[in-house]
Amino acid sequence: MGGQEIEQLIRLLGRLPGFGPRSARRVALYLLKEPQTRLAPLAHAMERAGNAIKTCSSCGNLDTIDPCHICSDPLRDQGLICVVETVGDLWALERAGVHRGVYQVLGGTLSPLAGIGPEDLDVAPLFEKLNKGTVREIILALGATVEGATTMHWLMDQLAPYGGVTVSRVAQGVPMGGALDVLDDGTLAAALGARRPA
Amino acid sequence: MGGQEIEQLIRLLGRLPGFGPRSARRVALYLLKEPQTRLAPLAHAMERAGNAIKTCSSCGNLDTIDPCHICSDPLRDQGLICVVETVGDLWALERAGVHRGVYQVLGGTLSPLAGIGPEDLDVAPLFEKLNKGTVREIILALGATVEGATTMHWLMDQLAPYGGVTVSRVAQGVPMGGALDVLDDGTLAAALGARRPA
Structure with a gap:
């Protein structure tokens, strides 16, 4: 050929x-x-x-400037940090235009089976900001997987000492436009468990 | 982003x-x-x-040498020319290893609706070889589409004057490993019409 x-x-x-x-x-x-x-x-x-291409030293985003366009944007709320697994997740949230703060890209998830421990996650910039006292709220936007849940629980343990910081996690449930009969049992259980008054 | x-x-x-x-x-x-x-x-x-990258001046194949590896291979039968629509078709036949001759890549098919006429097809090298009298057999391996059939009939008209040259076309029928109930009516009709003694 x-x-x-x-x-x-x-x-x-x-x-x-x-x-x-x-x-x-x-x-x-x-x-x-x-x-x-x-x-x-x-x-x-x-x-x-x-x-x-550069990796943003402040959040782990891929960009052509460091700090990236998001971290250096004076209109973004530097006190509100959304923690995501990958740059792809960050891009998805940016496309949706639903987050007005900044990000921390972990670059992966904890996975004892794959030998990925806390030292492999990019969390240092997050704790630097926490120690400086500039963080008001942290949103954990990790995948609804075993590794995502493991990572989230580990992070919540690490964040516990920072009493003044609000820590939240993204909701799980029925995706917009999604029919119930094609959803897996875990999603249905989560959606029922997190039900709200109509 | x-x-x-x-x-x-x-x-x-x-x-x-x-x-x-x-x-x-x-x-x-x-x-x-x-x-x-x-x-x-x-x-x-x-x-x-x-x-x-070079386009072979002898057959229209894409290669890094001109004439291409196939046309310059002394073991290939230069008197047996397989006419195909695209370089992708040529590659597919080469992967299958089922053709021991050379090729002519037309670079498209006749399509009056799309304004593609005979002058847009790369057939000049084929007729040069025919006029030199070096061609023994031509196999038309065109797609089983309206355009493929139009192109095949036009080519057969052009080849008619060359009496000493055998012209054949690839068979249509049930693909190897294919179940009958997923085939379209046209293929089923062709497969039945071209039936042979078992």
């Missing part, structure tokens, strides 16, 4: 998340069919993004 | 076949999380492939 340059491109594309050999070949063909207008611009955008 | 370099990368990724905004963000995050080990190698592979 062509020279080794083409084979190498297909091999690397096949490692992308959601890719298999078939989609890798499809994308490679699409790019190689128009090298000037399709392949070159994407390669350049990758290089530019790769050179520009 | 980060700087304009990141947004531009997500925008270009979102134009790839099979991509939407969600998968574009997912792949961008995957790449940006490890710029040195994930993003840079892929960007370099793209650049190398883009610089090396």
Whole structure:
């Protein structure tokens, strides 16, 4: 299938998340069919993004400036910190436009089985801010998984000494637009357990 | 969501076949999380492939040499030409290892509605070879679509004057491993019509 340059491109594309050999070949063909207008611009955008990318030292977000656009925005509430697992979670909350504070990206979840302990989570900036006394409220927006719950309980233990700080967690329940009969038992139990007056 | 370099990368990724905004963000995050080990190698592979890519002047294949590996292979039967629509079709036949001759990639199909006429198909090298008298057999391996059939009939008209050349077309029928009850009516009709003694 062509020279080794083409084979190498297909091999690397096949490692992308959601890719298999078939989609890798499809994308490679699409790019190689128009090298000037399709392949070159994407390669350049990758290089530019790769050179520009920085991890925010204040929250762990990926951005082209450090501190990131969110941490350096004077209109964001620096006293309200939303703790998320990944940058993807942060981006999802930003797209929804539902959080007016800042973030702390943990970069993962506790997982004793996978050997991921507290030292692997990026929490130092959060506790620095807590020790400075600039934090008013912390929202734990972790995934509804075993690892997410483990991480949340560990964090709540760590946050217990900071008496003046409100700690909350995102609600669990029926997703907007979701039918009940397709939901798993855990979600149904959580939605019933957290019922409110109508 | 980060700087304009990141947004531009997500925008270009979102134009790839099979991509939407969600998968574009997912792949961008995957790449940006490890710029040195994930993003840079892929960007370099793209650049190398883009610089090396050539369209074979003999058959229309995409390769890093011209004529391509297939056309310049002395073990391939130059007198047996398989006509396909796209380079992807050629790659699929090569993966299957079922064709020992060479190819002619048309680069598309006739489509009066889309304004694609014979002048848009890459057939000149095929007729050059026919006029040189080096062609013994032509296999039409076009898609079982309206456009594929239109293109096949047009090609058969063009090939009619070359009396000494055998022209065949790939068989239509039940795909290997395919259950009959999921096939469309057209395929079932073709499979029944082309039935053979068991």
